[in-house]
Amino acid sequence: MAYKTPKEVQERKDEKKRQILITASRVFASRGYHNTAVKDIVDEAGISVGSFYFYFKNKEDLFETLYDEATSMILNSIRKVLNEGEEHFTNKICKVTVRSLFIFNEFKNLTRIMMIEAVGLNPNFEHKRVQSTRRFSDYMEQFFESLKREGHINFPDIAIASTAYIGTIYNVIMRWLQESNENSLTEYAYPLIVYNLQALNLDFSEDEVRKNIRDALVQSGEMKWGVHNGAEKVE
Numbered sequence: 001m002a003y004k005t006p007k008e009v010q011e012r013k014d015e016k017k018r019q020i021l022i023t024a025s026r027v028f029a030s031r032g033y034h035n036t037a038v039k040d041i042v043d044e045a046g047i048s049v050g051s052f053y054f055y056f057k058n059k060e061d062l063f064e065t066l067y068d069e070a071t072s073m074i075l076n077s078i079r080k081v082l083n084e085g086e087e088h089f090t091n092k093i094c095k096v097t098v099r100s101l102f103i104f105n106e107f108k109n110l111t112r113i114m115m116i117e118a119v120g121l122n123p124n125f126e127h128k129r130v131q132s133t134r135r136f137s138d139y140m141e142q143f144f145e146s147l148k149r150e151g152h153i154n155f156p157d158i159a160i161a162s163t164a165y166i167g168t169i170y171n172v173i174m175r176w177l178q179e180s181n182e183n184s185l186t187e188y189a190y191p192l193i194v195y196n197l198q199a200l201n202l203d204f205s206e207d208e209v210r211k212n213i214r215d216a217l218v219q220s221g222e223m224k225w226g227v228h229n230g231a232e233k234v235e
Contacts, residue, residue: 028063028109090204095219098220101189102220116174147200176188
């Protein structure tokens with residue numbers, strides 16, 4: 001039998017763990033968090049219970065790992081947009097908004113679980129939720145600070161401006177999750193972007209906003225995800 005290097009062994013372990021996460025994301029999305037048991041995940045993945053517990057302490061640990069990877073994907077995507085120096089700042093606001101809506105739309109069932117069903121799951125999960133929101137706020141605060149230094153916006157408290165911007169996205173997502181229709185979340189991109197550009201007192205063309213939305217949707221659709229239908233990461 002061929003000898004496997006420590007690197008090869010680790011790669012196999014990482015792949016096995018990722019496959020469990022992929023399977024778990026499907027099971028959670030179809031059954032809901034509270035109606036999913038470890039046995040459901042194990043049976044769907046075709047692995048032993050012992051194998052599951054080699055990688056995760058329990059169902060909560062697995063779900064928190066999914067949440068960590070999903071939020072990292074979103075935050076990494078947003079950070080990349082904000083760091084694109086050649087992009088006009090109004091284009092960046094359009095892109096951040098569209099990309100956020102697009103990702104949540106792609107994984108609606110998992111989003112509902114993470115934002116509604118799992119609220120209050122445990123103190124550790126609540127801490128993660130607060131921290132991920134804080135990181136998003138920090139990115140936008142730095143971005144708005146640069147706009148203020150360049151004289152594009154004039155707010156007395158940039159932290160409040162970034163918090164308010166994130167709040168508009170969050171509340172639109174929550175409203176969408178609770179609606180009975182099957183509208184795409186990205187359909188709310190135009191009014192949401194126009195509202196925020198007006199709130200920031202930034203000049204914009206409606207035609208340009210619509211073009212930026214179309215371009216951002218195409219770019220989002222062309223992105224590659226590290227995991228399908230679950231704990232996704234931008235590659």
